[in-house]
Amino acid sequence: MTVSDTLHMDNSTLPELNSEHDQQCLTPIQDFYKDTNIFITGSTGFLGKILIEKLLRSCKDVSTLYLLVRSKKGKNVHTRVEEIFDDIIFERLRKECPKFRHKVVGIAGDCTLPDLGLSIEDRKLLMDKVNVVFHVAATVRFDEKLNIAVAINVRAGRDLLQLAREMKDLKSFIHVSTAFSNCAADLTEEKFYEPVVDYKKVMMMAESLPEKMLDKITPVILDKFPNTYAFTKHVAEDVVRAEGIGLPVGIVRPSIVVSTYKEPIPAWINNMYGATGVFAGAAVGLLKVLYCDKNCTANIVPVDMVVNSVIASGWEIGTEFQKNKNAETKIYNYESSNDNVSVYRKTQIKMTVCLVNKNLIRRADITNLSTASAAYQL
Known part of the structure; x- marks a missing residue:
């Protein structure tokens, strides 16, 4: 079974796990995620919510989901985690797997801060417990100021990879990028592209230059890239290439992500x-x-299918890394243009x-x- 076999998986194809016999009927993907502790960034966002729902509903035997959440507008981490599950997309989960809430733990942090804003205690917890990482967090605003875009899309990824290197039993790490991270190229293949600038230099400029000066030279820095989003996602892939050496890391590049196709409800x-x-x-x-x-x-793709590809990619990365610790970083372009052109x-x-x-x-x-x-x- 390959990732391409699993991109269209939905809950109807997965077995119910109500008996000891059923436990032996797990799919390879369900078996991989069984008893795993998963760390997710971007959990309060669009793609993050669907990812949480899918993991809890279709991979019922996951142990714990650790969600990186920041306090916002006077609401603490606990309140914001509770608000995630107020959404209508979790109604199906509540019906099919009502006892799930104990599996979700909020971790106070902020991708705009160095080292993800994690406390010493939470950092140690993640190093001791986490097996799988889904790095979904990103600022997707095209007009985001460069210093903010670099902090969230570049530095946070570097800090998370450095944290992942300290994790005692890391099985898989998926970095969610974009199909337009190399839009300056005529053709985007499933490979790394030579970065237009070293990520360390970009971080140094973003952190050291006065904001007004940085704003003035941003067009020069972007060069052929249309906005700070595409540019920083491009640079972030170089972070994965450099900082992910020796780790079970993969990149998923979805194109324009739109509403759900059918899971857990259509058109959400x-x-x-x-x-x-x-x-x-x-x-x-x-x-x-x-x-x-x-x-x-x-080139648009439904968010539930993107999440399926992210979960399947995590499984394939982890499975292949167990066989070959020196395997090259896999990159998956997930887009619609070749198979379903519109x-x-x-x-x-x-x-x-x-x-x-x-x-x-x-x-x-x-x-x-x-x-x-x-x-x-x-």
């Missing part, structure tokens, strides 16, 4: 980033035109038909579905 999303904001703006009539090439690929023009038409069928817009409101490639009516 909790943000208005990227493509979602475009679709929502068009649906309510705020966005009339979109400046783009209508023939470009709409250009923006087709996406526009499908969305329009959907809105009409649901009586959200009238057919009479659709004045022109054949417009210029640079700007077309939604």
Whole structure:
């Protein structure tokens, strides 16, 4: 079984674990995660929530999920962890696996701070207990200031890898990147690319230069990269290459992540980033035109399928590392363009038909579905 065999796994394909006989029917992935302690960053975010839900529901025998959570807006770590499970996406989990809450432990920390803002006690706890790490945390704002983007997307990854090196029984470490981390290249293959600048130099500039000066030279630093998000995710992959030597590390590069396909419920999303904001703006009539090439690929992937690939990749990395401690870092591009191509023009038409069928817009409101490639009516 390979990762490609597991990308579309859902709970219907996984056995119920209600008897001693059932315990012997675990899939290879379930068996790998059985009795493991997992550390997750970005747990309060969009992808992080789906990852938590999927692990608790489909890998019922996990031991503990340690969630890195920071205090925010007067709410402490305990309160914020409790709020995670208030979301509608956990209703299915509560029905199928009601006794799960004791498996979730909040760890106070902050990816904007050195060493993830961890206390000495929590750092030791993680070193002693954790077997699997999912580094999901990132700032995905395209207009984020460079010093903040570097702190979260670059330094936090380095600090986490250094912590992982101290973990006594680390089986797998997955760094969630983006399919656009090497967007300056004509073709993005599943390999490391030569960094445009050394990550240590980037960190030094971000931490030492005055903010105003850094803001002025940011366009020069970015060079061919369109924004600080793509640039820092590119640099972060160099961190993984350098700091992950000798560790069971892998990188998953999803493209544009949108709402769930079907797990745990269809069409769930909790943000208005990227493509979602475009679709929502068009649906309510705020966005009339979109400046783009209508023939470009709409490379979007559902978040539940991305999470499946992350979990499956963690299993494959861990399994192969047990066989070969010197194995090269695996990189997985998870995108839709090769297997299920849809250009923006087709996406526009499908969305329009959907809105009409649901009586959200009238057919009479659709004045022109054949417009210029640079700007077309939604």
